[in-house]
Amino acid sequence: MSKIVATGKTVEDAVEQGLAQWGVSRDHVSVQILSQPSKGFLGLFGVKEAKVELTLLSSSAGGDELKRDFSSKKQAAPALELQETPAEPKKTAAVSSLSEDKTVYAEKHSGEDPYQEAISFLMETGKAMGLDITVDVEHGKEFSILHISGSGLGLMIGRRGQTLDALQYLANIVANRYSDNYVRIVLDAENFRERRKKTLEDLADRLAGRAVKTRKEIVLEPMPASERKVIHFRLQNHAQVKTFSKGEEPNRRIVITLKQQ
Incomplete structure (x- = not known):
């Protein structure tokens, strides 16, 4: 069987990239998800794309011809487009898995809470600094306060609060990436x-x-x-x-x- 690995911002994008390279429809391939997309370190850096492996199904109608066309770098899409009634996509286990994964991913990333995203950023930062911290949110009329608690917080506060101010600036950037309206966050640690x-x-x-x-x-x-x-x-x-x-x-x-x- 012919195989190809494709990447994209989401699993669905990666699959579409692979299909476009072959010029075939979804029912002619099986899909294996190699890795899920991720936001990267601190939600800002090292963003990781989704990666999938597409396998051309030999049992699909016209599969042998498609593989030969792929080997000779020809597109099979025009021949498929001549069909008056497109074939109904086959409910293979791989396609079902992709559909379920797409649903889970959509549920995971739709309607994110900007404050929770900021909290996740701070938790990851604390972990990277070797600190075990917890973060609680206190909502106010003009701004919300994220209270950081734990041990060794002097490292996150810094000299005269300079590190805390820098983290506050970044936390606001992270939060506002996930909010349609501007949100303002104040960071506090040990009642600093x-x-x-x-x-x-x-x-x-x-x-x-x-x-x-x-x-x-x-x-x-x-x-x-x-x-x-x-x-x-x-x-x-x-x-x-x-x-x-x-x-x-x-x-x-x-x-x-x-x-x-």
Whole structure:
């Protein structure tokens, strides 16, 4: 029997690719699924296509002629098209298996939950970092929070939350690949966001006091927009100082200066 291996984004696409190369219809082949498609590492990289093996059936009507045509690199499709009534596809075990697999694949990949996709991304990332984590989702009106718990989370948080911010950025990309409407995700681990907010508020109070005492403006180190917002909000009603930002991302920073009397 003649065989051919074909690939595609889905099992069905792979089968169609193989049929197109031979120029035959589905009832002239049996199909063996060699591998299922996958999204790849972290849902973003190394996407794997489906792979199938098609075998030309010798028992099919005109099978010998089709194999000879294939060997001589001729197309048999025109001869098949002359039939007034196309042959009914045979319910072979291989075709039935393909049909069942297609149904399972469709059920698996239709209507994915963007939040669950983001959670899967984080779980895979944690595993790649050697961490055993769990992720719970808390839905809010403006955004949803993914709470990460487990041991060794300092590795996922990073210095001043830089790694956590990077993972949050990627989690939002993953989630929005599976959503028709824009979704916003905030990532948190070991209540880091609240602890960081308290640290920034204390810093704002301390530096505002220094600005008043020295009568000089205070320039902070570069911060992401979310952290600058905390300091601006903390000092917006301060009696003696005001804040503004200067510079370009990612080096944009806050300046604390005295209000004009």
